[in-house]
Amino acid sequence: MSAEPRFFNRELSWLEFNQRVLDEARNAANPLLERLKFLAITASNLDEFASVRVGGLKLLCERGASRPDPSGMTPEQQLAAVCARMHAFIVEQYRCLLDELEPALTEAGIRRLRPADLSDRQRKIAELVFEQEVFPILTPIAVPTVADFPPLINQTFNVCVRLAPAPETAEPRFAVIPFGRQRKRFITVPVEQGYGYCPLEDLVGMSVQRFFPGETIEECISFRITRNADLELREELTSDILEEMKEVLAARKESECVRLEISDAASEAVREFLQTALELDDDSVYAIPGPLDLAAFMRLTDSQGFDHLKFEPWPPIPSPQLDPAESLFAAIARRDVLLYHPYESFEPIVRLLEEAADDPEVLAIKQTLYRTSPRSPIIAALKRAAQNGKYVTALVELKARFDEARNIEWATDLERSDVQVIYGVKGLKTHAKICIIVRREPTGIQRYVHFGTGNYNEITSRFYTDASLMTCDEELGADATTFFNAITGYSQPQRFRKLEAAPLGMRDKLLEMIEAEIIRKKHGQRALIMAKFNALSDEKMIEALYAASNEGVKIRLNIRGVCCLRPGVPGLSENITVTSVVDRFLEHSRIVYFHHGGDQRLFISSADWMSRNLDRRVELLVPVEQPQARDRLLAVLKTSLQDDVKARRLLPDGRYESVSRNPRSEPVRSQEALYRRYRDAAEDRARPEFTMFEPHRAPGQDDD
Structure with a gap:
């Protein structure tokens, strides 16, 4: 058996999931605006990860916690590894934007206009927009000392302005212009063809002197902070959950800063000023080589007139099982x-x-x-x-x-x-x-x-x-x-x-079903477990799957995000395969299948196999027994597991690679296959039972 830890680290596994989303942004086979959408999703994902997961690790480190996680890493080691991975990830994000997407978008007619790119006419229009829509709204705040630093809103845009020192001192002076919850992240700039836009921070930078008449401005730098959102409701101390939750929300607005994103054009003076005011170490400061807040680029993906740069529409299909005229x-x-x-x-x-x-x-x-x-x-x-x-x-x-x-x-x-x-x-x-x-x-x-x-x-x-x-x-x-x-x-x-419910009997029920497959395998019967969910991190569930694998039970898992199970390790998990599908829809369903000696058991669930879901949440595990419903759901599960276009396979070392295609069969992109089949079934109401819904198999291919 491998000497490596039996479990992958949860936080690093999540970052690998976000990498798979970024891979779709870099995939030239995807339409251009869809690639931009995937990039925006990686930024939104990273924002939440920084506020919750990094925030939680920082709290553990501040409390002196040293207990290692199942992968053997202490909170301090996890925080260092996570920050290093995030720094590397951001480099790749901006390489994707600046070197790949923006040149292609410009060629397609969607162009980010920098101040130096503006013609005289465009500059006048931009200045007019600033005067009418920006200058009357934004308010500069002088910051004489770091103790006077304003309580900025979490994950919103800000500009730090460095002013020339006053005559009586050599010390630089600073001011901050908070953008607040501005809806307008980009300003439309008229162009002869296509669509031109200018980020709001560039517009402010062009006219920042208007906020400080008579002053010499030496620097105008955009930045963004992330606050710790890992604040929990202390229900044991309250009799009014509603009021206590309002207090948690208020506390979140003033919680400590856990990340500073700042333009890489910032001088050492501005960076040091912000870092000191926000009480951050070097690892928590991220120098950004392009526009901040890539999540805001999601708005550009809805640009009108560029449908050829988007996926073919897949509108939801009316179910052939239901007559709209019937109750x-x-x-x-x-x-x-x-x-x-x-x-x-x-x-x-x-x-x-x-x-x-x-x-x-x-x-x-x-x-x-x-x-x-x-x-x-x-x-x-x-x-x-x-x-x-x-x-x-x-x-x-x-x-x-x-x-x-x-x-x-x-x-x-x-x-x-x-x-x-x-x-x-x-x-x-x-x-x-x-x-x-x-x-x-x-x-x-x-x-x-x-x-x-x-x-x-x-x-x-x-x-x-x-x-x-x-x-x-x-x-x-x-x-x-x-x-x-x-x-x-x-x-x-x-x-x-x-039914089974967490935190009562769901874990026991699942463990019982896994054990039943082990017993059948020991008696020479066929044994198979298939499952699809978002995350697998619970130690007991993983150990049960390891035990089943060691007895020869075939286990096929489709896990979108975090997976702490180490598959394919001889003597530990050689009978377990794990794939992850990242495509145009977010995989969110939880489906569990046990062969059960041929008396197939199929369940849907609200719960992922995480300790929080099984022990600290109220969840349901629901059997799907009616034959037609069960067959439909089983076909969905099998199709998801057969994906060899968008699926990535988890390797024993934690890396993901493309799934090898079977040369004897057509490629299977599970989401496209499912959509086509549901559409075809809706068009042919004479065959609503989905007998044709069985996933395509190559000759000799079995469920195992």
Whole structure:
């Protein structure tokens, strides 16, 4: 067996995931504006990583924590390795932008205009925009000493201005111009053909003298700070979760700085001034060789008139299982409905809530809400249902990171509409996605239940892959009610008939299913585990998979992001393969399969295999048993595992490489294959059962 650690480091594994996203930005086979979009996503991802993960490591180091993680690295070692990797990553990001994307964009007609590039006419227009839209809004702040440094807003643009020393002193003088939450990151500049733009900081730099009449300006440098967002709600010390969460949000605005991004044109004097004021070491300062905040370039990807630089549209497909003219209650009563988004539209889930809100036979709606959209039709339906006299209960998770303020706002709005709002489970995050609709029917009370792997958000459902199961199965309905009562009241959790929940029995159920495959393999039977989720870092789950691999159980994993399991190591994990797919949709669904002696067991889940999900969150593991729904879901899982175009395979040393293609079969790009098949099925309603949905196999190719 290898002498290497049994686990990869979680933080470095996440950074390798972001590298795979950057690889798509550098992939010349992708349309140009899609490449720019991938680059913007890497920057947005890195912002969150710096604020949460780097912030957390810094807190551990400040507290003197020295306990190593499963990979054997102490917090201090992790922080050093993470900062080094981030510095190298940023170099590659800007090489991608400046050397690859910008020249190609310029040739295609989308051009970033630097001040030196502007014609007299363009300069006059830029100056007019500054006078009318920028100068009246921005406010310079003098900073006589570092003690006077203003409390800048997290991850917003700022300019540091160095003024000539006053006559009576040789010391430089500094001022800061905060941009605040400016929506306008780029200024449109008229050009003869195509689209021209100028970053706002360049516009300010051109006219910065207007803020300091009579002063000599020696330097004008853009910079950006990241504050620590790893601040948790201390529920054991509060009786009012809503008020405590508001205090956490306020504290986050003033938390310590963990990263400084600064233009590489900055002098040593400006860099030292900012670094001292923000109390940062050298590793936390990132010199940027181009425009700061690459995430803002996402706005350019929607530029009009450049559709040829974007992916072919893949609009969500109406499910062939559902007739738009038929009530969803009737359709679900006939059989379970399994939808897979974004290939299939999220509209039926919205329609189910809207029907329930207006149906006089619906008595109650109970729903968990983790994240949703700003103008959510689901929130509107819940409000209307309450106003129509139905008993509506919404469990709102206030601790959904970075969505806390929005959740507080619409939770308060729901309460004003007579919805009974419950603020999660004390000490846990409620991450399960479930909606129960109680309806009076001629045969008695019937429960209709929706289980999902993703949020109740019709916007993200268009680019996140997620599974939805709508059912009126009696046992699942009873379990759903038991589950909801347990998390909203004081009732002791009862044993479920079919569901499993974290932090109660989900881990044990999964370990039991893995052990069952081991036992079957020991008895000479076929044994196979397949799974798809976003992250795998829990030690116990990984050790169980190692044990299964050592007994000869074949294990095929498709893990988008963090994977701490080391695959393909002789004597440890030689029967485990791990792939990751990064493509135009964000892979988000969680699907788990056990061969189970031929009696196949298939589950969807809200949980990744991380300790936080299994031990510190309220999650659900839901069996998909109805044959047609199960076959559809299994086909999705197999297709994801067969990708040899966008998939990358995790190697024993932690690197990822392209998956080797089978020369005997056509290439499989899983997302494209799934979209084409769902589209074809919708066009041919005579064959809605997806018998043609089986993934393509080369001769002799087996599931193993």
